[in-house]
Amino acid sequence: MGRAPCCDKANVKRGPWSPDEDDTLRNYLAKHGTGGNWIALPRKAGLKRCGKSCRLRWLNYLRPDIKHGGFTDEEDNIICSLYSSIGSRWSLIAAQLPGRTDNDIKNHWNTKLKKKLFAAKSGVDQNSNNHELTITDSSTTSVPIEAEALVNGSTTITTSSSYMINMKYQQNYDYPGLVLDQIDQFTLPGLMEYSITSTANDNYSMSSSSQEVSILCNSSSFAPENNSTAWFIDGGAEDQGILLDQLDFEGPHYLFTASGQQI
DNA sequence: AACTGCGTCAACCGCCACTTT
């Protein structure tokens, strides 16, 4: 037996809130607060709404100091950075952005940021015979990487030991040279997915539509802490990662190679 | 003017975790 519904769905109003309903809820909460019980609130306030609906309306729209729209570049960067490191934990991300609700951030991500992030072109020469992937770090911190790539203008990727990752850090620097050991392709309806494996079994996941391939490094991060061979591709956990064998600095570009030695 | 496709976003749904009975 399933759990009982939180309200009688046949006798509650649904859909957009009217200004009168907003006033009723706002006035009631100003006088009485939630009383610690959202389920009982609509009956006490004289609203024909589900308690959950009242709570959502208050938290996402009526609550004072709520900001709607007009996300700044700084806020975008914070969202992208946090999404890269913790994923779609919208409530946690919202906690870092005063005045923003999780719903607002989720909508903003789904309608704008996701496209913006993955639409940024990698700069890979599609006519090249090389299978090069470019990772672009969109974050303002040194840890998370949100990545995207074009793979030689083709959606057909076969397992190979010669794929390269060109890494770009903080949108300013390139870090070419990570050889991948294997790329496995999976096909889902309307979507192609890839699993990239390095020598150290550091896993990345990719998805694509048409000719654009995206890589999302869910658990890994790139940590360029200093200009030395101690740089590594972080494996996520404290004691995991791939040591870089060589790191050269050429103007704005860093070149590194990695044999896959795990740390 | 009518239609279609697309983007946006408020609201809903269902699940899970925690609290209360």
Place this chain on the structure above:
DNA sequence: CAAAGTGGCGGTTGACGCAGT
């Protein structure tokens, strides 16, 4: 300890408006 109640969360939906044809 189990069941019921509730809050909180993320995924999804659908109404609406706008642009393009």
